[in-house]
Amino acid sequence: MSTQLLLTFLCLVVIFLWRHWLLKNKHSPVYQWPLLGMLPSLLFNLSTIHDFFTQALRRTGGTFLLKGPSFINADYILTSDPANINHIFNKNAANYDKGPDFKAIMEAVGDGIFNVEGESWKLQRKLLHSLLNNSEFEGHAMQILTQKMRSTLMPVLDRAASRNNNDELVDLQDVFKRFMFDNMCLLVLGFDPHYLPAVESDDGGRLPDSACGKAFEVLEEVALCRHIVPMCVWRLQQRLQIGMEWKFSRAWSTLDQLLYGSIKRRKQELATKHSVDNDVTKRDKLDLLTQILVMKDEDDIGDKNIIDKTSDKFLRDTTFTLVAAGRDSITAGLTWLIWCVANHPYVEKRILEELRQVMTTRLSSKIDGEERGGFFRNEELNKLVYLHATACETLRLYPPVPFEHKCAVESDVLPSGHTIRKEDKILFSIYTMARMEEIWGEDCMEFKPERWISDKGTILHFPSYKFMTFLTGARTCLGKNMSFKQVKSLASALLWNYKFELIDDGPPVRPAVSMMLFMKDGLKMRVSKRDH
Numbered sequence: 001m002s003t004q005l006l007l008t009f010l011c012l013v014v015i016f017l018w019r020h021w022l023l024k025n026k027h028s029p030v031y032q033w034p035l036l037g038m039l040p041s042l043l044f045n046l047s048t049i050h051d052f053f054t055q056a057l058r059r060t061g062g063t064f065l066l067k068g069p070s071f072i073n074a075d076y077i078l079t080s081d082p083a084n085i086n087h088i089f090n091k092n093a094a095n096y097d098k099g100p101d102f103k104a105i106m107e108a109v110g111d112g113i114f115n116v117e118g119e120s121w122k123l124q125r126k127l128l129h130s131l132l133n134n135s136e137f138e139g140h141a142m143q144i145l146t147q148k149m150r151s152t153l154m155p156v157l158d159r160a161a162s163r164n165n166n167d168e169l170v171d172l173q174d175v176f177k178r179f180m181f182d183n184m185c186l187l188v189l190g191f192d193p194h195y196l197p198a199v200e201s202d203d204g205g206r207l208p209d210s211a212c213g214k215a216f217e218v219l220e221e222v223a224l225c226r227h228i229v230p231m232c233v234w235r236l237q238q239r240l241q242i243g244m245e246w247k248f249s250r251a252w253s254t255l256d257q258l259l260y261g262s263i264k265r266r267k268q269e270l271a272t273k274h275s276v277d278n279d280v281t282k283r284d285k286l287d288l289l290t291q292i293l294v295m296k297d298e299d300d301i302g303d304k305n306i307i308d309k310t311s312d313k314f315l316r317d318t319t320f321t322l323v324a325a326g327r328d329s330i331t332a333g334l335t336w337l338i339w340c341v342a343n344h345p346y347v348e349k350r351i352l353e354e355l356r357q358v359m360t361t362r363l364s365s366k367i368d369g370e371e372r373g374g375f376f377r378n379e380e381l382n383k384l385v386y387l388h389a390t391a392c393e394t395l396r397l398y399p400p401v402p403f404e405h406k407c408a409v410e411s412d413v414l415p416s417g418h419t420i421r422k423e424d425k426i427l428f429s430i431y432t433m434a435r436m437e438e439i440w441g442e443d444c445m446e447f448k449p450e451r452w453i454s455d456k457g458t459i460l461h462f463p464s465y466k467f468m469t470f471l472t473g474a475r476t477c478l479g480k481n482m483s484f485k486q487v488k489s490l491a492s493a494l495l496w497n498y499k500f501e502l503i504d505d506g507p508p509v510r511p512a513v514s515m516m517l518f519m520k521d522g523l524k525m526r527v528s529k530r531d532h
């Protein structure tokens with residue numbers, strides 16, 4: 001009898017719990033499991049996480065609580081609501097910072113600008129703003145970019161085009177990643193690692209591996225895993241030096257060798273010369289590492305106790321941050337741009353018409369004699385309104401940094417009505433924002449550069465809390481202007497000189513599970529030369 005009673009009681013408990021979970025899940029945008037919260041659903045949908053979040057956010061009007069396992073503190077408020085974003089990044093920004101977890105997850109960045117708050121952030125921002133946003137540096141950056149295009153990118157694509165009859169496909173994402181790594185190392189360190197080699201290997205055109213290039217990718221993969229795997233687990237892996245944490249340590253030390261090596265060499269070069277106006281500094285004085293080192297006392301930024309800009313550690317963290325910031329974001333943006341253009345022939349046609357007009361003006365003014373091919377100059381890039389709009393539209397739909405995150409210093413209430421407790425973590429899906437009718441209208445899912453062009457033919461500006469690709473508020477990207485210049489320069493030269501085609505039965509293009517919005521299997525396209 002007592003067994004029967006016990007069984008009945010157990011059945012009732014199970015039914016009660018089951019009903020409780022059914023009710024709980026009825027209104028939940030993501031299925032919740034007992035104890036594990038939404039984690040199993042997230043892991044199950046990891047390969048399509050951006051679209052998965054987009055659907056969930058649309059169902060909830062733009063904000064919901066992402067429940068982690070109940071035995072660890074892993075809940076997030078997920079939002080794509082521009083009113084919440086404006087509140088957190090602009091109106092009540094003092095109440096939100098990056099939080100301690102972010103610093104631990106991104107430890108390879110060290111004390112670089114991405115990872116610091118307060119006075120150190122202010123001083124670094126002032127320093128980097130003065131370095132990145134001056135016309136001399138911009139000119140130098142464009143010069144390096146053009147030289148590198150001429151010496152490596154174009155020859156690699158020319159060779160691929162000449163082998164086209166074998167139906168050979170080129171992984172453009174891989175080519176751009178290598179190219180941008182070299183380009184950023186030159187700009188930041190004054191050193192070219194030749195990740196994209198100028199000469200062909202004997203290996204049927206396959207590009208060789210590079211320890212530094214690969215190391216960068218490992219750091220990114222691990223940073224993403226650390227967002228998902230509970231901290232106690234990855235900390236244990238780190239202590240035992242196993243799994244992904246073992247790979248992480250090796251990648252970190254490979255990159256440190258490159259960075260500290262460059263810093264040491266540059267300091268030695270400068271020390272052997274008596275004046276900063278010597279050959280070494282003249283040749284390289286515009287690379288950012290040298291610029292920081294030769295900054296005169298009167299240009300000095302701030303208190304040495306907060307940042308000592310000539311210490312090896314500061315220089316390592318800053319140069320790493322800048323190479324990472326530029327390489328990945330421009331690579332991702334350019335790769336999606338080429339893919340979007342290839343998928344929209346009418347956009348390609350309009351870009352080519354615009355380029356032809358600029359080229360015709362150049363030829364008729366005889367600035368360059370008979371030069372038809374090649375690159376578009378700085379002043380010509382400013383005239384490329386449709387290409388600019390295409391870059392904006394690509395960066396809207398495929399933001400290179402698809403997520404942002406913040407942590408609450410004190411409790412607060414969001415404009416959406418959600419309550420925020422002290423130390424709550426908030427995740428922003430920038431990818432989803434592009435897909436919200438409330439922000440971009442009914443055609444939000446369409447690739448339409450025209451939405452960026454006014455009736456007068458000028459570029460329209462949208463508030464940054466709606467077009468969040470470069471962030472909004474005090475911490476907006478310091479490389480925005482440079483990025484547009486670089487993306488437009490690369491895209492104009494590539495589209496003018498080559499035709500990029502997708503093949504019918506080619507691999508599907510989908511976002512990778514990564515901190516940056518790369519393509520999972522690269523972008524494999526057929527390349528041929530254009531005749532003008």
Ligand code: HEM
Pocket residue numbers: 113114125128132322323325326327329330333399400401404405468469470471474475476477478479480482483
């Ligand atoms: C398409 C290209 C780019 C995109 C979409 C982009 C996007 C972003 C985003 C979203 C942030 C905020 C990150 C955070 O605080 O969590 C950021 C910050 C930053 N970006 Fe960019 N970025 C791009 C290119 C560049 C380039 C080329 C540079 C310079 C080499 C650069 C330098 C920086 C710096 C220094 C910050 C830190 C600002 C601060 O914390 O005050 N970015 N960028």
